[in-house]
Amino acid sequence: MDASEDPQYSASDYPEITKSLVIAATTSSNVSWVSSAIKSTNWKPYIYITDSADAQLTVPINRGNEAMVYLTYIIQNYVDSLPDIMFFHHHHENAWHQLLTASHEITYLKDQFVMDSGYVSPRCLGSCENVIELSGNYIPLSDLEDAIPRETQIGSFLMEFLGWIPEKIASPCCAQFAVSREAVYRRSLDEWKSIRKWLEETKLSSSSSGRVLEHTWHILFGMESIHCPVQNVCLCGGFGMDCT
Template sequence: MKSVTLILVLNEIIIWTRDSTECLQWNWVSAFQGPMFLRILDRRVRLCLAGTLLFVLSVFYFLHNNINKNNSGSANGQARPKSLPKNGHGHDQQVAVVVAGLRSSNTKWLSDAFPHWDKHIYIADDELSRLRIPKNKGREAMVYLTYMVDHYDDYSNDTAILFLHADRNQWHNDDEKYDGRRMLQRFNFQHLMREGYVNMRCHPYPGCTGGLDLTTVPSVINTSESATIFGILQNLAILFPGSTRPPDHVAVGCCAQFGVTVGTIRQTPRKRYEELRQWLLDTSIPDQTSGRVMEYMWHTGNTLSRSKAMLLPGLRAV
């Protein structure tokens, strides 16, 4: 269909060019027939040139619009969602995304793909960013906790909040091509409404593994896993307040991207998020370790989810 349309347009250009040429030739010959024809010549030449210019501009306008319509809302063959997702009651689901980004991040893909969603984009290493964090410390956890503290009273309880990393293509995304756009297009909001909290990493590898063994203090801190275990055990009072001992194991799907309802956020007092954020600011453990400690805490009853520490409620969420 596109080829036929293009052929017809090109055919019209050829016909118009031929007619315009004849018109100009007629006026050029007529110019030698007397002064009166010179005036006719000038007028006809101007009309022919103006008409030709208008026709060419119209053709370019048509082709440009046709290309834009075909490309609108699509990237790599993926169509833009035609409507808002539905919640469990069949109504439009209100969605907001909280994004942990850096100055080097490109978040335009979120606006292009999901224009109806609210975006709260934090640039952690930009002190002049519109949305600010107290300090660039604790990786994405500082951004997430700052949003929960500052926007605790925003939105209704059934609003979906998606906590994300900034870049579209990254191995953290639960997609065979690591495409964040496709991951979010498939996200099951009705499942989120039922569970209240879901982890976005549902890939079977590594899946929900045995997690961290908290029954023994590591004798050597030489891996990210041993550093995380030591970080948790060293900070039991803040991470598991009121508990005499931690769970034997804590397990979670990878990568600190999750969805949560506003109602679930409000099940925990704002003060709790303030305490965790202050711990991130004050702790002396390395930045990457404190962020990873929080990665293992989001789904526990001491932070967001009321599930048991071993449960991965987000499995099969997308």
């Protein structure tokens, strides 16, 4: 039985909880699935168009892939309008890296699970992913470029913004996740602004700079450097699947 067949799974655990669905899109993206996915839920959509300065919601500069959208939303809403839960998502409903459709993720994400966890990836795997050994090497962020090894790029970023470099990092891939307001508030507004300023100015390509954030979002939101949730806990507790 899946969640859609079981009446115990409702669209929202607590209707009074405020929730934002933040989507990174372009002018060519098909986001028609969003309106039906959020119907009868209390998700409020924020669809950022990264390649149009005329869009109602856009970004200062189209760099860093989805990271610029996520950071821009946080900065714009940090002071007095962050909801209880935010789901940061790509524009697509289906992708190779999604175990569930985006519609399922949005409909059956368990509010209390996010509130308790702080950070939840919908990529519920049975093992660790994106395991990267960090050498401890770091250089000034202004010297980073694509030719620099990925572990040094990540180490330099973490040293600059967190002040330390773990020996190893791991987390589910692909930069889609739900977070609680409290997780966002683990970093000050100035910290989030500094990260976006780096993203705007770095010599790294959008692909490389976005990947640095992809590998470190979980740490920025307060998770351990090695973050490998138990699959059944993630699927059943987080996304309403029947694992009995």
